[in-house]
Amino acid sequence: MTSLPVDADKLVALGAFAGAQVLVVCFSVLIANAYRERALLLHGAATMMGVLALQAVVGGHAQLAEAAMLLVLAASGLQLRDLASHAGALRRPRQWLFGISVGLLPLLALGGFLAGRHLLLPGVAAWGAAVGVVMARAWPQSRPWAWWLVPGQLALALAAGWQGWHALSAEPDPALPLAAFLSLWTTTIFLATAWRNRIFGETRLRVDARNTIDPLTGLSAPMIFYDRVGAVRNLIKRYGHPSVLLLAHIEGLDRLSAELGPEAAESAVIEAAHRVRKTLGDGHVAARLSNSRIAVLAEGMSLPEGSANLASRILVAGLKEPLPAAPGEFLHFRIVLAAVPVNEVPPKVLLQRLSNLLDQQLLAASDRRIVTLPAEELAA
Helix, strand or coil, X not given: CCCCCCCHHHHHHHHHHHHHHHHHHHHHHHHHHHHCCHHHHHHHHXXXXXXXXXXXXXXXXXXXXXXXXXXXXXXXXXXXXXXXXXXXXXXXHHHHHHHHHHHHHHHHHHHHHHHCCCCHHHHHHHHHHHHHHHHHHHHHHCCCCHHHHHHHHHHHHHHHHHHHHHHHHCCCCCHHHHHHHHHHHHHHHHHHHHHHHHHHHHHHHHHHHHHHECCCCCCECHHHHHHHHHHHHHHHHHHCCCEEEEEEEEECHHHHHHHHCHHHHHHHHHHHHHHHHHHCCCXXXXXXXXXXXXXXXXXXCCHHHHHHHHHHXXXXXXXXXXXXXXXXXXCEEEEEEEECCCCCCCHHHHHHHHHHHHHHHHHCCCCCCEEEECHHHHHC
């Protein structure tokens, strides 16, 4: 039976290692709840079981320590299964790892504790085989964060193997090396999981941004704009809340591209979006529908106010100063707008009708810069 070490230095070291593990548990729970990362919750649970195993070793409860370590391996296997969920061609190995983690290892822990037998080393062998296969398959798709995962899994295997070997050989005082291995394991796995969470989180943000924000201008994506029009229509039906749908056409882009190159035309589109955005008030939203057309939804604004206020401000914003990429050239807008109708015509169809009206104005070479359309005509 292992007795409590009397060496003060060992006590301090054991306390430091245990404190480091508890600190990792706290960080894991906080980050997991903030970012909804289940793998970190599993890691926190595995680390707490590791602390229990260490305490059992220090207290001389060998069977309890082995059972706790087998549960550490089980929770770690479930965590690795989550971490490798992105990798392809892993369905069968992940099933093996799941079966070992939720089936074999808990049974070994319970059987060993009740029967008084040392079953930790067989559990380590089964766990190590499944983990090795999963890691080998997931490695090419898991860098760079997997660089921390490998030493962590090795440290856990060494900790469990060390504990199992000393249980069989009855050698005294395995607590300090066990604490060191467990601390190395929990720290490196935490770093790997947090790094993976950051990489995958940034990827999700980029995908969400691509689906919600136009990458060239920073305006809303068309689908978001259509959803806002639908929400505004509900407000109109319920509260009589007026709103205006506006479509602005940027003139002269083809000429700029022919004279100064496509970069100048693209710069003009970006500048036009910037100036349109600066004219918008709270609750208004703009989206780029095509290379030369920007749609605006002005909530809480009547059609006369939209024509006299918002559309006029957009025209003035275009003429306020020349284009940065083309000195001497100004932005010229042609605008059509209408009150948002209450019927169920899809927003995409409404904008297409405004676009058709703009095309007619451009073909007729009309001098009118602002054209209004009653809601009844837009919805007809």
